Amino acid sequence: MIRKDQGIVIGLIAGFYDVQTANDIVRTRARGVFRKNKLKPTVGDHVKIQIDDQGTNYLVEVLPRKNLIGRPALANVNHVLLVMSAVQPDFSLQLLDRFLTFFSWQGVAVSIYLSKSDLLSSSKLNKIHEDLLYYNAIGYRIYYSQEEVANNLIHEIAAENIWTLAGQSGAGKSTLINSLQSDVKQETGAISNSLNRGKHTTRTVNLFPLGKGFLADTPGFSAIDLTPIKVKELCDYFIEFRKASSNCKFRGCQHLNEPSCEVKRLVEAGEIKKSRYDDYLLIRKEIENGRLPEYLK
């Protein structure tokens, strides 16, 4: 009997697409038509499938994508958990602002996890916590320990939502994924083993179930390029600037030298963090020059 169903591509193994439906995981082959259309199904895609109990199951249609980001690419990413290390590599507000700008531009929500707190003295750690309080105030959720991530993510990841990790090389992304994945494996060991999940190479990405949705098992971002952003739009991606800009005198105010600029007023009043404004100017310059700054090469 041939049936139709729908689901999310959670893995790609030797030309087969594993599709999570409401009931189970179905291993499918893509119909040749995708090659002609140059539309290759990607992990994260919502797809229609045709199930043949006697023969081959086919992936027959890719539903419209919300986005396609990262390397390896992942479709329909809802949320990024940004891993920022307290040390090794050193915590950097500039790097944090770069990542936040990038994901704001991509329309993806971000939460922040501060890793390696255990390696830092409490006075240095306090300074970082103080900085992060500002980011929390403007709307970013912050996690301060691996346990906090593990305890909360299962409630935070909504049905069918796809989360992925980002962060600098060495920040602790793989360490976190491994710990979250081993929690899940204990619950769903049978399924994981039957699909050989975990035996992936670094170039493939698989989704594993977490909370009501999924987390990618391979981090998609360690370096980002902001130069494709339109310079006039950049200020919109600093979320507190965008909020304040309705009170700037001029519509389309770039918060540079315009008179009666609310953003500049708030920076001077200490309500917008000065380093955010400085990073805005820095990224602006980077976009205008059309290339990555030397220190990031």
Ligand SMILES: Nc1nc2c(ncn2[C@@H]2O[C@H](COP(=O)(O)OP(=O)(O)OP(=O)(O)O)[C@@H](O)[C@H]2O)c(=O)[nH]1
């Ligand atoms: N002390 C301590 N070490 C950590 C923590 N998180 C990660 N590490 C260590 O930091 C090193 C780098 O961690 P990874 O998880 O490989 O970092 P990554 O972000 O996946 O790095 P890339 O694969 O290069 O992108 C490893 O030696 C980890 O054991 C932490 O919270 N505390």
Ligand SMILES: [Zn+2]
């Ligand atoms: Zn302004």
